[in-house]
Amino acid sequence: MQKTASPEVYELFRSTAREFVLKEVMPLASRIDKEDEFPVDIFKKMGKLGFLGVTIPEEYGGSGMDYKAQAIIEEELGYASASLALSYGAHSNLCLDNLYRNGSEYIRENYVPKLASGEWIGSLCLTEPGSGSDALAMKTSATTVGDKFVITGSKTLITNAPYSDIFLTYAKTGENHTAFAVLGNDSGVSRGVKFDKMGMRGSPTGEVFFDSVEIPKNRIVGEYGKGKDIILSGLNSERVILSFIFIGLARRALELSLKYATERKQSGKFLYQFEMIQEKLAYMYTKYETSKLLANKALTDLETDPMNSLSAAATIMHVAESAEYIAREAIQIYGGIGYVRNSEVERLLRDAILGQIGAGTTEIRKHLISSALVKNYKLDNRIPE
Numbered sequence: 001m002q003k004t005a006s007p008e009v010y011e012l013f014r015s016t017a018r019e020f021v022l023k024e025v026m027p028l029a030s031r032i033d034k035e036d037e038f039p040v041d042i043f044k045k046m047g048k049l050g051f052l053g054v055t056i057p058e059e060y061g062g063s064g065m066d067y068k069a070q071a072i073i074e075e076e077l078g079y080a081s082a083s084l085a086l087s088y089g090a091h092s093n094l095c096l097d098n099l100y101r102n103g104s105e106y107i108r109e110n111y112v113p114k115l116a117s118g119e120w121i122g123s124l125c126l127t128e129p130g131s132g133s134d135a136l137a138m139k140t141s142a143t144t145v146g147d148k149f150v151i152t153g154s155k156t157l158i159t160n161a162p163y164s165d166i167f168l169t170y171a172k173t174g175e176n177h178t179a180f181a182v183l184g185n186d187s188g189v190s191r192g193v194k195f196d197k198m199g200m201r202g203s204p205t206g207e208v209f210f211d212s213v214e215i216p217k218n219r220i221v222g223e224y225g226k227g228k229d230i231i232l233s234g235l236n237s238e239r240v241i242l243s244f245i246f247i248g249l250a251r252r253a254l255e256l257s258l259k260y261a262t263e264r265k266q267s268g269k270f271l272y273q274f275e276m277i278q279e280k281l282a283y284m285y286t287k288y289e290t291s292k293l294l295a296n297k298a299l300t301d302l303e304t305d306p307m308n309s310l311s312a313a314a315t316i317m318h319v320a321e322s323a324e325y326i327a328r329e330a331i332q333i334y335g336g337i338g339y340v341r342n343s344e345v346e347r348l349l350r351d352a353i354l355g356q357i358g359a360g361t362t363e364i365r366k367h368l369i370s371s372a373l374v375k376n377y378k379l380d381n382r383i384p385e
């Protein structure tokens with residue numbers, strides 16, 4: 001379990017993150033979206049501030065904190081630029097935290113400090129052209145040749161891929177799966193298109209190809225053949241941490257809506273004086289607050305049981321649906337001007353939609369929730385005769 005700090009330490013940490021975001025990220029957020037530009041310099045600064053390696057122990061170049069601290073950074077970034085928050089999550093949680101938790105001493109000593117400092121940028125490669133929701137049906141394979149593994153296949157929709165120095169890559173090894181640390185400059189690694197997305201613009205998403213890439217055995221992540229467990233525990237952590245992006249985004253949408261509703265007048269009244277606008281604000285606030293409650297509970301669950309897929313799936317499902325609802329209602333409160341390109345609320349809605357797709361779709365989350373309920377609960381204990 002990671003180190004938990006006192007409430008005062010988290011508060012201080014949040015105010016440092018907020019100050020950084022308001023000063024460095026907020027002024028650039030619209031440009032990041034408009035020009036689809038990944039802000040590499042800001043990313044490097046985040047490394048210097050200890051944000052990138054927040055969950056990594058100090059001896060490996062990190063800040064020695066826990067998922068709660070990582071969630072704080074996600075929330076504060078998500079408030080200003082959900083796309084930067086997504087790239088941060090892919091680097092710091094999906095790649096770096098996963099490599100540290102499951103990697104050998106070789107990986108911890110040689111790769112983890114570079115990712116924590118921001119010298120390197122990282123990605124996680126699971127999705128393939130033929131396997132998204134059914135991730136374990138991947139075609140990318142690794143075969144043993146002498147004292148090496150040889151990886152062949154391709155991955156798609158990979159966050160940070162165009163910039164990454166290291167790819168935490170899953171491959172089929174016989175009937176099972178294994179995780180490997182593949183370097184961007186390994187012979188046989190190449191990148192394909194960078195996708196032109198509707199939202200999360202500025203978070204670069206691309207293809208990666210592996211053409212007989214030779215990997216020494218010390219670059220295996222976790223045990224050979226045990227990749228499935230790493231995928232599942234990693235997905236739970238990813239779902240909980242990425243939820244906080246959408247909590248930050250929802251906070252911004254609610255804040256903008258309140259500001260507009262108390263400034264704009266129609267028919268001689270402020271918008272907030274109309275009952276139908278009041279109803280919107282009430283639902284928006286309640287969905288935002290319930291998202292926070294669920295996500296904070298999920299953080300505790302994650303620390304005590306990383307395999308708790310019920311908590312992680314239920315949290316991101318509720319948070320993502322709520323954020324999309326809140327961003328959509330924000331546009332309605334703004335009326336026509338909210339529909340105009342580069343009004344901030346329209347960006348929030350485009351970004352919010354990713355919440356129901358990335359880290360497993362809403363449909364897959366529903367499947368996970370219902371499966372866990374059926375498995376863990378005896379119906380006859382809950383329904384009185």
Ligand SMILES: Cc1cc2nc3c(=O)[nH]c(=O)nc-3n(C[C@H](O)[C@H](O)[C@H](O)COP(=O)(O)OP(=O)(O)OC[C@H]3O[C@@H](n4cnc5c(N)ncnc54)[C@H](O)[C@@H]3O)c2cc1C
Binds near residue numbers: 127133359
């Ligand atoms: C911006 C962005 C960033 C991403 N970053 C990464 C990354 O860093 N690393 C990575 O590995 N992947 C990444 N992904 C990929 C993402 O995880 C997948 O897009 C997602 O898991 C869905 O897979 P798919 O797109 O292949 O859709 P599909 O699996 O083809 O699904 C299509 C539709 O069918 C539904 N469906 C599929 N199976 C079922 C089922 N059993 N029951 C009911 N409905 C079903 C889905 O819910 C969806 O609505 C990213 C995607 C995006 C858009």
